Amino acid sequence: MSVTQHNPESKSAKSIERVYKYVQRYIHENALSPSVRDICAGAGLKSTSSVHTYLRKLDEMGLIEYRPGMRRAIILKNQNEASDEEERIPADVVKLNCVGKITAGQPIYAHEDYSDSQYVNRSIIGSDDCFLLKVSGTSMINAHILDGDYIIVRKQDSCDEGDIIAALIGDEATVKRYGKQNGKPYLFPENELYAPIPFDTEECKILGKVVGLHRYNIN
Amino acid sequence: MSVTQHNPESKSAKSIERVYKYVQRYIHENALSPSVRDICAGAGLKSTSSVHTYLRKLDEMGLIEYRPGMRRAIILKNQNEASDEEERIPADVVKLNCVGKITAGQPIYAHEDYSDSQYVNRSIIGSDDCFLLKVSGTSMINAHILDGDYIIVRKQDSCDEGDIIAALIGDEATVKRYGKQNGKPYLFPENELYAPIPFDTEECKILGKVVGLHRYNIN
């Protein structure tokens, strides 16, 4: 038959996602919208026209705001509005929820009722989806991340070498530094007492990049 | 004589301020940098060249970041744009102001409607009487307090041995651990490269106890 069926797992879907992720990351890292050609480079596309197409789609999807003709004018639509029933917080402040403990063995995202939320200025972390995780253990002590700290994680499923990330190993969440050794990816603890963990794509999943930290136990 | 004296209340100072304010407002409202011509309209200037000049000056002053050649690429340096409108924060959240930010250049305009503040749950810090201080230097690195961190200080004029406190030495604010050696009080840095400072009640004044820490530079 001649009916085109749109496969959600099609090639373009992945490109769109790459474009979207790159836009997100660029904006958060540079506090500034990327140009179409920036995105070309960042998303591995060689044609500005492709990127242009996808940006329009993302706008239709409501994920970004794309103003025709304006340079560097991509705006991320905010998706973090779930909890704005009655409490009004300043427009530039984001409420982050703590979704669980890290390295505690429990599946993450388990108890949403942990109800341990904190507030951060949007300009600091960006408007994107972030969440909090409470750290337990001392495996990142040399990176000055301590037991009991809350880390702010910006959701993303890839990262650069050297980034400190939150990742799922099996169904356990941990904070580690992502890097490579002999060409192979590892999760490095920042503590001599712990060994690097091979980053196995079957077992491991990147939750996001650590962009901030709150500590309320000072000793 | 031919020396030009810069009058801070000159005509241009007002224009610069108008430009700066407009840039702030534009970014705050549109989440997007204005173009030079936008600013012309917004600041009541008819020449792009004037605006261009002032943007450069603002960059020199350290108030914005202005990337040569890039379109719509102005970034506000004073990171936190606060919504001066009626901001209503949840009852259990406290707004803390940063009182000790060391700024290069002149911290003019900064105090007016855009201040450097962050939000913390009241239950965490236990008291409203707190403020923020931005740490510069590495003298407390062994206590895992880094350069660029914001410490939350609860006001009090005395403290216990072993407390990490913010104190005034002369008229300079520092973070140190308070303790005694041979019965005499000292302020101890947590870094072998620095020497303990005798706590002289003439010179030194306790500002408060460090009860929390926010970090947004993760490396």
Place this chain on the structure above:
DNA sequence: AAGAATGTCAAACACTTGTTCTAAAAGGAG
């Protein structure tokens, strides 16, 4: 009053960047 410094303007220029067009490459269905 004359000259210098400052503030503003207008216009022209050049480069970045959004947009469009056409075609090639890559898959899928029959």
Place this chain on the structure above:
DNA sequence: CTCCTTTTAGAACAAGTGTTTGACATTCTT
């Protein structure tokens, strides 16, 4: 394999925008 759709590419175009230059007006200094 062939036809068709989807996806990407490359190039060309057009518009927005940063930058520069020179001139005029205003203020300050001597």
